[in-house]
Amino acid sequence: MYTSSHGNAKYTPAGYPATAMNVPHHPHVSPFHGTAASAAGWSTGLCHCCDDPANCVITCFCPCVTFGQIAEIVNKGSISCAASGAVYGLLALTGLSCLYSCVYRSRLRGQYDLEEAPCADCLVHFCCETCSLCQEYRELKNRGFDMGIGWNANMDRQGRGVTVAPVVGRMAR
Structure with missing residues (x-):
């Protein structure tokens, strides 16, 4: 496997770490849980939100869609987008969806040491439920996930070497 060195870590040409942890590299955040001294x-x-x-x-208009994509x-991939979105939608009827979604924000933070x-x-x-869901969606998207295709299709693409390039930043004048 061809790798190029960037700092102390090695990455494949597609931007993935050359380790067993195949998480897309993003230059502003560590893809490795627990390797940084602080979050x-x-x-x-x-x-x-205007970024996307x-x-x-x-x-x-339909936060259950975004939540389902994040949760999957x-x-x-252990729980589908549709199943997670449906549970979120039902909880939204009771006003408790924010409790359910905050659990996933905590999991996301733990996975990426945020x-x-x-x-x-x-x-x-x-x-700010909608802003937090949008931020979590952007975080995963910026880490190279194609949010519209789900976990299994992302892993299939990654296995074939087809990737969505992580967003590096915006050009400004």
Whole structure:
């Protein structure tokens, strides 16, 4: 396997670490859980919904879709997008969906060693559910996941060497 060195870690030409942990590399966040001395920052801010306006609109009108996509990736395909979205939708009828979704924010943070910011996970989801879902969606997308195809298709693409390039940043004048 051809690898190029970047710092202390080795990555394949597709941007994946040359280790057993096949997580897309993002230059602003560590793909390795527990390797940094402290938690890494999110790739985008909580209120940067304009970075992905299509997802922002979908999340505002039907947050169960965005939540289902996030949950399927965080659960590594063990629970489908449709099943997670349906549970979220049912809980939304009772007003308890934010409790369910904050659990997934905590899991996502744990998987990628992200800081608990701007405040506690449940508080973020309780005060700004749509913004938190959009941020989590962007985080996974920026880490190279194609959110529209689910976990299994992402792993299939990765196995074939087809990847979605992680978002590095925006050009500014």
